[in-house]
Amino acid sequence: MAKVYELLSRQLIGLGSDTIFGLVGSGNFFLAESLVTHGAKFVAARHEAGALAMADAWARLTQKVGICTVHMGPGFTNIITPLVEAAKARTPLLVLTADVSTGAVTSTFAIDIDALATASGAIPERLWKNSTATQDLVRAYRRARYERRPVVFVMPQDIQAAESTAAVIAPEDNAYFSVIPDRSILEKIVSLVRDSRHPLILAGRGSVLAGARAGLEKLAEAIGALLATTANAHGLFAGNPWSIGIAGGFSSPGAVELFRQADLILAFGASLTVWTRRHGRLFPESCPIVQIDLDPAALHRQYPVTLACVGDARATAEALLELLPDKPVGQWRTPSTLQFIQEHSWINTPFEDASTENTIDPRTLSLFLEQNLPPDRILVLDSGHFMAYPVMYLSVPDEKGFVFTQALQSIGFGLPNAIGAAIAYPDRLTIAATGDGGLLLSLSELETVARYRLPILIVVYNDAAYGAEVHHFAPMGWPTSTVQFPDTNIAELARALGMHAFTVRTQRDLESLREALSDRSCYPMLLDAKVNPAVRGGEWFDLAFEGH
Structure with missing residues (x-):
C-alpha cells in the first residue's frame, strides 16, 4: 500500500x-x-x-x-x-x-x-x-x-x-517502426532516379528520428545526388562535402542556384512546408518530388508531390540501395560542383560591414562567434528579425546541434529551449541566439540559467525593437513607435544575477572577448550586442512575411 x-x-x-x-x-x-x-x-x-x-x-x-x-x-x-x-x-x-x-x-x-x-x-x-x-x-x-x-x-x-495497491508496470521496449514501401513503389522511385541527372536528397526531421544519415549518404553517393536538409534537420549532413545546407529561406544564394538545377527531389521525413519550398520557387516547376514519410497524414499535406509513400527514412533508403545500378546515374558530383559548393557557402559569401561607432553589424557578430567558439556546440534559435544570421554563420556539428522551435512562430522560447538543451548535453556549449524582445519575454528564466550555472552563451541581437515589424511596416510608410523601445541594459540585468555579461557595440569589443569566450569557467555568459537596426534581413525575411 x-x-x-x-x-x-x-x-x-x-x-x-x-x-x-x-x-x-x-x-x-x-x-x-x-x-x-x-x-x-x-x-x-x-x-x-x-x-x-x-x-x-x-x-x-x-x-x-x-x-x-x-x-x-x-x-x-x-x-x-x-x-x-x-x-x-x-x-x-x-x-x-x-x-x-x-x-x-x-x-x-x-x-x-x-x-x-x-x-x-x-x-x-x-x-x-x-x-x-x-x-x-x-x-x-x-x-x-x-x-x-x-x-x-x-x-x-x-x-x-x-x-x-497498484503495481509498478515493467517497461516494454517492443515497438518498431522500420516500415518499407512495397517493391512496386520502390521500383517507381528507381525509375525516376534513372531518368535524373541532377538528383537531390532532402532530409527532414523524420530522417533525424530514424537515424538515417548513413543510409541517406550512401544512397546519395549511389545516385550521384547532392544533399540538403530542412531547418529542423539542420546538421544531419554536417561535414559532408556534398551538402548544400538548409533548403528554404536560410539557403545561401549559391545553394539556391543549385536547388533550381535539381531535376528530382527525394524528400525523406520532410513535410515540405512553404518555408522549405520558398513558396514554390526553390525547385523547378517541372522537377518531380518524391515524398517518403512514416506518417501517412504528412503525405501531400503541404504540397501535391509527384509520388508519395509511407516509409521509414532509413529503411527506405537502404531498400532503394539494393535496387539501384552499380554506377551512379547522376551527373552532379563533379569537381566543379564541389568547388562551387565550397565557394558559395554563407561563410564565403561577401557582405559590406555595416557596423557603426555605436552598433555592430549582426553578420559581423555572427561570423566572429563562428571563429571563436568551440565547434562542439548546440545552437538554439529564438524567433525574430535577427534569426537568419546565426544560422548563416554559426556551424553545428551534427543533428543534435540545432534547436529550432518555430512551428508556431512565437518569440520567447529561445532562452528556456537553451536550458533544456544544456541539461540534455552539458558537455557542449549551448548558444542561445535571441533578440531583445524574445529575451525580455522570457527574462525570468535568466535566473534559472544563473542558478544552475549552465554552460550557455546567451547572444542578444539587441536592436531595441521588434525588428521584424519595423522592417516590414516602415517601408510601407507606417510609423513604428509601438514596436520600438528605449535601449535596455540587458548585460546589467545578467550581472545582477551573478553572470558574466558584456555589452558589445564594436569590433574592438568583440576582440576583447576572445579570452573569455574560450574559458569554460566564464559560462554562463551573456553578450548584449547592440546591433545596427538599419541592417535589414534579406530575401529570407520577405519570404517569412509572405502569406503571413
Missing part, C-alpha cells in the same frame, strides 16, 4: 524518466518531491511556459519523452503557448498537471483542462482512480512516445493523495 503520488513517481522512474522540468505548487508538490526522492533530476523553472519549453527542447535532442509538471488552474493555463508549439511540432511530451479534487466544481482552480489540452493540439489523459494509477500513467506515456504528441495527464488532488 502506498500513496498514489508515490506510485506515479516510481512508475515514471521505471519508464526511464530521470529528468523532470517544472514549477511546483500545492497540487503537484508531493509528486515532485517524491520524484526527487527516487533519484530524478528536477529542473525548477521560474515560469510554467519556460518549464514546458525546456522539456520540449530536451525531448527533441534526446529523442525521449520530455516530462513537465505544473500546478492546477493557472499553472496549466500558463503553458498553453509552448504546448501549442510542441503539438504542432509533434514533440513527445508528458505534462503532469494537477487538478482539483473530484467534485470540487466551485474551486477557483477548476477549469476544463481536457478541453484546453484538446484545443492546443495535445492529447488529454487522466488519472481515473487510485487502483488504476500506474496503468493510467503508462497509457499516457506510451501515447506520448508512440504517437509523438504532447499528452496532458490530469491528476486530481484527492486521487493523488489516496492509498493504492
Whole structure:
C-alpha cells in the first residue's frame, strides 16, 4: 500500500524518466518531491511556459519523452503557448498537471483542462482512480512516445493523495517502426532516379528520428545526388562535402542556384512546408518530388508531390540501395560542383560591414562567434528579425546541434529551449541566439540559467525593437513607435544575477572577448550586442512575411 503520488513517481522512474522540468505548487508538490526522492533530476523553472519549453527542447535532442509538471488552474493555463508549439511540432511530451479534487466544481482552480489540452493540439489523459494509477500513467506515456504528441495527464488532488495497491508496470521496449514501401513503389522511385541527372536528397526531421544519415549518404553517393536538409534537420549532413545546407529561406544564394538545377527531389521525413519550398520557387516547376514519410497524414499535406509513400527514412533508403545500378546515374558530383559548393557557402559569401561607432553589424557578430567558439556546440534559435544570421554563420556539428522551435512562430522560447538543451548535453556549449524582445519575454528564466550555472552563451541581437515589424511596416510608410523601445541594459540585468555579461557595440569589443569566450569557467555568459537596426534581413525575411 502506498500513496498514489508515490506510485506515479516510481512508475515514471521505471519508464526511464530521470529528468523532470517544472514549477511546483500545492497540487503537484508531493509528486515532485517524491520524484526527487527516487533519484530524478528536477529542473525548477521560474515560469510554467519556460518549464514546458525546456522539456520540449530536451525531448527533441534526446529523442525521449520530455516530462513537465505544473500546478492546477493557472499553472496549466500558463503553458498553453509552448504546448501549442510542441503539438504542432509533434514533440513527445508528458505534462503532469494537477487538478482539483473530484467534485470540487466551485474551486477557483477548476477549469476544463481536457478541453484546453484538446484545443492546443495535445492529447488529454487522466488519472481515473487510485487502483488504476500506474496503468493510467503508462497509457499516457506510451501515447506520448508512440504517437509523438504532447499528452496532458490530469491528476486530481484527492486521487493523488489516496492509498493504492497498484503495481509498478515493467517497461516494454517492443515497438518498431522500420516500415518499407512495397517493391512496386520502390521500383517507381528507381525509375525516376534513372531518368535524373541532377538528383537531390532532402532530409527532414523524420530522417533525424530514424537515424538515417548513413543510409541517406550512401544512397546519395549511389545516385550521384547532392544533399540538403530542412531547418529542423539542420546538421544531419554536417561535414559532408556534398551538402548544400538548409533548403528554404536560410539557403545561401549559391545553394539556391543549385536547388533550381535539381531535376528530382527525394524528400525523406520532410513535410515540405512553404518555408522549405520558398513558396514554390526553390525547385523547378517541372522537377518531380518524391515524398517518403512514416506518417501517412504528412503525405501531400503541404504540397501535391509527384509520388508519395509511407516509409521509414532509413529503411527506405537502404531498400532503394539494393535496387539501384552499380554506377551512379547522376551527373552532379563533379569537381566543379564541389568547388562551387565550397565557394558559395554563407561563410564565403561577401557582405559590406555595416557596423557603426555605436552598433555592430549582426553578420559581423555572427561570423566572429563562428571563429571563436568551440565547434562542439548546440545552437538554439529564438524567433525574430535577427534569426537568419546565426544560422548563416554559426556551424553545428551534427543533428543534435540545432534547436529550432518555430512551428508556431512565437518569440520567447529561445532562452528556456537553451536550458533544456544544456541539461540534455552539458558537455557542449549551448548558444542561445535571441533578440531583445524574445529575451525580455522570457527574462525570468535568466535566473534559472544563473542558478544552475549552465554552460550557455546567451547572444542578444539587441536592436531595441521588434525588428521584424519595423522592417516590414516602415517601408510601407507606417510609423513604428509601438514596436520600438528605449535601449535596455540587458548585460546589467545578467550581472545582477551573478553572470558574466558584456555589452558589445564594436569590433574592438568583440576582440576583447576572445579570452573569455574560450574559458569554460566564464559560462554562463551573456553578450548584449547592440546591433545596427538599419541592417535589414534579406530575401529570407520577405519570404517569412509572405502569406503571413
